[in-house]
Amino acid sequence: xxxxxxxxxxxxxxxxxxxxxxxxxxxxxxxxxxxxxxxxxxxxxxxxxxxxxxxxxxxxxxxxxxxxxxxxxxxxxxxxxxxxxxxxxxxxxxxxxxxxxxxxxxxxxxxxxxxxxxxxxxxxxxxxxxxxxxxxxxxxxxxxxxxxxxxxxxxxxxxxxxxxxxxxxxxxxxxxxxxxxxxxxxxxxxxxxxxxxxxxxxxxxxxxxxxxxxxxxxxxxxxxxxxxxxxxxxxxxxxxxxxxxxxxxxxxxxxxxxxxxxxxxxxxxxxxxxxxxxxxxxxxxxxxxxxxxxxxxxxxxxxxxxxxxxxxxxxxxxxxxxxxxxxxxxxxxxxxxxxxxxxxxxxxxxxxxxxxxxxxxxxxxxxxxxxxxxxxxxxxxxxxxxxxxxxxxxxxxxxxxxxxxxx
Numbered sequence: 001x002x003x004x005x006x007x008x009x010x011x012x013x014x015x016x017x018x019x020x021x022x023x024x025x026x027x028x029x030x031x032x033x034x035x036x037x038x039x040x041x042x043x044x045x046x047x048x049x050x051x052x053x054x055x056x057x058x059x060x061x062x063x064x065x066x067x068x069x070x071x072x073x074x075x076x077x078x079x080x081x082x083x084x085x086x087x088x089x090x091x092x093x094x095x096x097x098x099x100x101x102x103x104x105x106x107x108x109x110x111x112x113x114x115x116x117x118x119x120x121x122x123x124x125x126x127x128x129x130x131x132x133x134x135x136x137x138x139x140x141x142x143x144x145x146x147x148x149x150x151x152x153x154x155x156x157x158x159x160x161x162x163x164x165x166x167x168x169x170x171x172x173x174x175x176x177x178x179x180x181x182x183x184x185x186x187x188x189x190x191x192x193x194x195x196x197x198x199x200x201x202x203x204x205x206x207x208x209x210x211x212x213x214x215x216x217x218x219x220x221x222x223x224x225x226x227x228x229x230x231x232x233x234x235x236x237x238x239x240x241x242x243x244x245x246x247x248x249x250x251x252x253x254x255x256x257x258x259x260x261x262x263x264x265x266x267x268x269x270x271x272x273x274x275x276x277x278x279x280x281x282x283x284x285x286x287x288x289x290x291x292x293x294x295x296x297x298x299x300x301x302x303x304x305x306x307x308x309x310x311x312x313x314x315x316x317x318x319x320x321x322x323x324x325x326x327x328x329x330x331x332x333x334x335x336x337x338x339x340x341x342x343x344x345x346x347x348x349x350x351x352x353x354x355x356x357x358x359x360x361x362x363x364x365x366x367x368x369x370x371x372x373x374x375x376x377x378x379x380x381x382x383x384x385x386x387x388x389x390x391x392x393x394x395x396x397x398x399x400x401x402x403x404x405x406x407x
Contacts (some may be wrong), residue, residue: 001058001060002039002058002060003059005039006062006063007016008052008067009035010377011033011068012070013031013033013038015031016031030345033049037049037054041204042059045357045364045365045368048364048369052243064372067365067372068380070371071371072393074313074352074360075324078141078315078324080123080126080127080140080146080158081316082317083118083119085110085319086107093293098322099293100133100214101243102348104112105174106319108146132389133324134326134327136370137162138162139204140163141206142166143169143206146172146189159201163182165204167193167205169196172213174320189225196234197233202253204236205235206228206376207226207239209239219246222238223255224389232319236253237355238259240362243264243265245270253273253277259282260283261283261286262286268324270309271306275307278307281309284352285300286321287310287329287333288316288329291388293321298337299353300347303406308347309351310347312326313352327389328386329347329348331386333382341378341382342389370392371391374390
């Protein structure tokens with residue numbers, strides 16, 4: 001049965017042609033329609049979008065009571081398949097201990113020791129937590145197994161909840177290969193990639209390209225991993241320039257990666273490479289990491305002004321950012337990285353979707369992956385930082401309370 005959603009005070013469509021005539025630049029970027037309605041088909045796709053006064057009939061009707069509706073958030077960088085706890089590491093960083101990637105080994109040991117059912121339960125709980133905060137699409141990486149069997153089972157568990165899975169065998173060099181780095185790179189680029197592609201459990205490959213960490217991979221090692229993944233038909237993603245200046249960003253742009261993530265330390269050549277790669281490589285910023293590691297924030301304002309495609313994601317992981325909240329990332333993007341509220345929302349929906357090879361719009365023919373805000377405008381995502389006002393729209397159930405949202 002078709003469903004008519006009315007009582008939408010402000011609808012973000014991500015379609016500039018939909019903007020309803022307001023002069024605000026953010027309205028144009030987001031394609032905002034006020035006093036809007038949406039018709040969703042029985043199959044869960046959008047059939048009609050526009051002013052509520054022009055809405056067609058549908059089999060069912062639901063009044064959202066003056067709430068804002070936005071595209072569901074796209075969290076394009078997460079590490080949800082893990083066991084164990086690293087809160088003590090966070091506490092140590094808050095008193096001055098720097099992050100160097102070494103704590104990943106703690107999560108590797110715990111994850112290897114967990115059963116499939118335990119990992120499945122943990123991932124399911126984390127995905128539910130994300131939906132409760134408005135995320136409807138999630139990418140999940142492996143990387144806490146670092147053996148062929150453990151990487152495969154991590155990806156299989158992730159695949160149960162999302163098609164957007166990324167093989168991250170090149171997260172760090174595991175302890176048992178500490179004195180045999182080349183052998184581990186050979187394992188990743190040979191048997192691991194072969195097994196992952198044969199099983200069909202990953203759409204992308206990623207590498208932690210970070211020469212400043214003795215645990216991660218340098219430029220040449222990263223190139224070998226990425227080229228092997230590309231040859232196997234995997235899309236490319238890169239962790240780059242997180243701890244300092246390095247080759248990650250330019251390597252990602254050169255090889256046509258869909259995304260290079262972190263981008264904390266950039267020089268002019270890195271920015272030029274990202275500008276030249278616009279339309280191919282998205283710079284995905286992860287401000288929750290800077291918050292959780294006391295690191296400097298990326299300069300999103302400079303990247304946007306230069307013409308770089310910029311996305312926002314959570315990087316939910318057990319070590320450097322155990323937050324699954326895209327609204328938190330949006331608030332940090334606005335408060336700490338110079339983004340406007342409209343730019344931050346666009347980065348967490350349309351741009352983040354592009355980094356996964358997707359398009360995220362509220363338009364006929366697109367899936368009805370929507371988030372509802374307990375507020376009349378998207379501005380409240382940054383304005384009410386830390387308040388749980390966003391949640392994924394469940395088409396089969398009423399959304400929250402039905403009385404109008406207070407202003």
